Amino acid sequence: MIEVINIRKSFGDKTILQDVSVNMEPGKTNLIIGASGSGKTVLMKCMVGLIEVDSGKIKYDGQDFTAMDDKEKKPIRQEIGMLFQGSALFDSMTVEQNIMFPLDMFSKEKYKVRMKRVQECLDRVNLKDANKKFPAEISGGMKKRVGIARAIVLNPKYLFVDEPNSGLDPQTSLVIDKLIKDITVEYNITTVVNTHDMNTVMESGDHIIYMHQGLKQWEGSNEDIIFADDQKLNDFIFASEFFQDIKEMRKTEMFRDKGWRTKKDGENSSRT
Ligand SMILES: Nc1ncnc2c1ncn2[C@@H]1O[C@H](COP(=O)(O)OP(=O)(O)OP(=O)(O)O)[C@@H](O)[C@H]1O
Numbered sequence: 246m247i248e249v250i251n252i253r254k255s256f257g258d259k260t261i262l263q264d265v266s267v268n269m270e271p272g273k274t275n276l277i278i279g280a281s282g283s284g285k286t287v288l289m290k291c292m293v294g295l296i297e298v299d300s301g302k303i304k305y306d307g308q309d310f311t312a313m314d315d316k317e318k319k320p321i322r323q324e325i326g327m328l329f330q331g332s333a334l335f336d337s338m339t340v341e342q343n344i345m346f347p348l349d350m351f352s353k354e355k356y357k358v359r360m361k362r363v364q365e366c367l368d369r370v371n372l373k374d375a376n377k378k379f380p381a382e383i384s385g386g387m388k389k390r391v392g393i394a395r396a397i398v399l400n401p402k403y404l405f406v407d408e409p410n411s412g413l414d415p416q417t418s419l420v421i422d423k424l425i426k427d428i429t430v431e432y433n434i435t436t437v438v439n440t441h442d443m444n445t446v447m448e449s450g451d452h453i454i455y456m457h458q459g460l461k462q463w464e465g466s467n468e469d470i471i472f473a474d475d476q477k478l479n480d481f482i483f484a485s486e487f488f489q490d491i492k493e494m495r496k497t498e499m500f501r502d503k504g505w506r507t508k509k510d511g512e513n514s515s516r517t
Pocket residue numbers: 256261279280281282283284285286287288
């Protein structure tokens with residue numbers, strides 16, 4: 246689990262994060278959502294230590310990451326996998342070499358053992374016949390898969406993903422979302438995803454954190470979001486009439502499927 250406890254961050258006289266606290270749980274896809282400039286990336290960078298907080302704490306499984314020096318942070322950093330926007334692959338390396346890179350840096354295993362692990366990860370993300378290809382020779386969706394394979398090659402306990410669907414078509418986005426979610430559950434990873442994609446929110450959001458002007462405005466699951474009455478959240482997620490209608494339809498469906506009673510039935514709404 247990653248605990249974010251009362252963190253604050255300003256740049257000059259501009260406050261970016263105002264007293265944010267949140268727990269990111271293992272085996273869950275924890276999504277950070279919010280408008281451009283609301284502080285999502287700064288929050289994520291504070292969590293991995295790329296930006297130093299002004300006050301507050303970040304704890305990794307109970308260990309106070311913010312109180313550690315660089316040497317003390319190293320073992321935790323080795324347990325963090327990262328997937329950046331645009332996948333950030335090395336253009337001059339093949340797919341295989343890209344995934345091997347973290348192992349070359351941190352593993353003392355023999356080449357054969359490392360290559361076996363590379364192949365396992367390639368198989369896990371369902372990438373076939375791409376080992377010897379260069380990033381320029383594969384599609385955006387395949388690049389994401391390579392990025393995911395590289396992010397999990399060291400068996401991370403924590404996975405940070407920035408905008409997994411940027412530049413992908415809706416269908417490929419769903420496949421990538423599912424892959425991230427499946428891997429999270431399978432390896433019990435604490436996954437933190439920064440996203441603008443409402444499909445991701447509705448499909449993979451076990452735990453959603455909505456940021457508004459540097460504050461944690463709302464948190465809950467993709468099911469809770471249907472029933473949320475936070476005006477700012479609703480304005481953000483269900484901005485268009487189309488999405489508003491879908492929300493109402495989904496709400497009605499969920500009431501029906503789960504046997505909840507609605508006010509429409511002439512009774513008080515009740516969820517159990
Ligand atoms: N290193 C920095 N120095 C000064 N200001 C910064 C720095 N990094 C971020 N900011 C400011 O912090 C605010 C929040 O930025 P952040 O990148 O977290 O937004 P975001 O919610 O991730 O937006 P987007 O969805 O567009 O990526 C912005 O006003 C940005 O200009």
